[in-house]
Amino acid sequence: MWDEILTFLDPVLQPAFIIGTVKAAVIAVALLSVVPIIVWTERRLMGRFQVRLGPNRVGPLGLGQPLADTIKLLFKESIIQSSADKFLYHLAPAVVVFTAIVTFSVIPFGDSVTVFGQEIGFWGANVNSGILFVFAISGMGIYGMVLAGLASNNKYSLMGGLRSSAQMISYELTLGLSALSVIVMTGSLNLIDLVENQKDIPFILTQPLAFLLFFVAGVAETNRAPFDLPEAEQELVAGFHTEYTGMKFAMFMMGEYVNMVTMSSLVTLLFLGGWNSYGLPLWPILAFAGKVFALLCFFIWLRSTFPRLRYDRLMSFGWKVLLPLCLFNLLVTSVFKVMW
């Protein structure tokens, strides 16, 4: 009896398998605990940019503020307006957080190390279709916003949901096409291979235009200023999450911040050389984390510098400027690749 069960479970009880499972769980939890730190960083930095202090009362340097906010949000009344579709209304924030977490599973953030004879890589899952998987799952996050807009039965929410879906599908093209020129250079969709290919020189130097396009599209994809049209306060109150209160509102924010981390990691992996430190004596993980953190600060800097775009400008910028530039860049890259 026991022997049969053990033989059946044999592939599962391999050390590599158990380590992988624990590692994936640890990364997922660590990812979620990074969110409060980013929120704190954003509020402190925004405070400094606007010549004020920012939160500094709860705990040392105000580090307890996100925790206090979470507790407060948990104890808030959750108001669901009576004509809303209850099921879809609850599904929407769940979809946003779910896709945000699952997207991060294929992001590697360091080389593999050998501990006690077991090779442990700093990634959740090493799949060959890495970047394709990221685009596929992060694209599903749009459903969350559309559903939130539809289920709320509120005009602002509906407009916000429509706008964000139109914006995100428009900029997803730019995102996919600009990443494509890097893939032409390396010939692999695996994110670890992409980093290995940047051992000597990061792709930002050989593909500056692709980097710029990818970063702009990335800011638009994560709905960050100056592309935060879906939640333009002057026109739409809070866009698709107008009707959300308490923790459900916070879940949308959580999804946004996790997406920011994923997007910064992607930019780092594709263009900034991942965990390669180019001569600087840094641990691979520290090099990676430093680059991601710098990009996150850049996101925040953008938010406090640029005014929000007008919606028609946003759409025509995406379709008339970014898309042709992407195709042009791709053609030039592939011609270079084949001729040289």
Added chain:
Amino acid sequence: MTEYFFISVFAIVALVVVGALLALSTILGPRNPTPQKLIPYECGIIPREEAKGRYPVRFATIAMLFIIFDIEVVFMYPWAVALDQLQLFGLIEMVVFIAILGIAYVYIWGRGGLEWD
């Protein structure tokens, strides 16, 4: 396949987190609904009609354009990976492909499909 199992570990953690957050916010929060609280928020004005009415057709056009160009991108991914082996043949194929789509793109632009007003 094992690697895809690790992805499902992420999915399980995500499901637990999502479920816990939704459940906690329902359990912990107070509940005293009033009729005023439960009407849709429209900056204090009482809504006169359902929100799900007509919406600009532009959004549908954008969705169609997205499908056209996104399929193009999907075709390009395997091509980009295999370009090493395809060499000049693959390059010419893709130039032709992009040229055909470019004609469609110019046509859409000319017909005002990308204007937003």
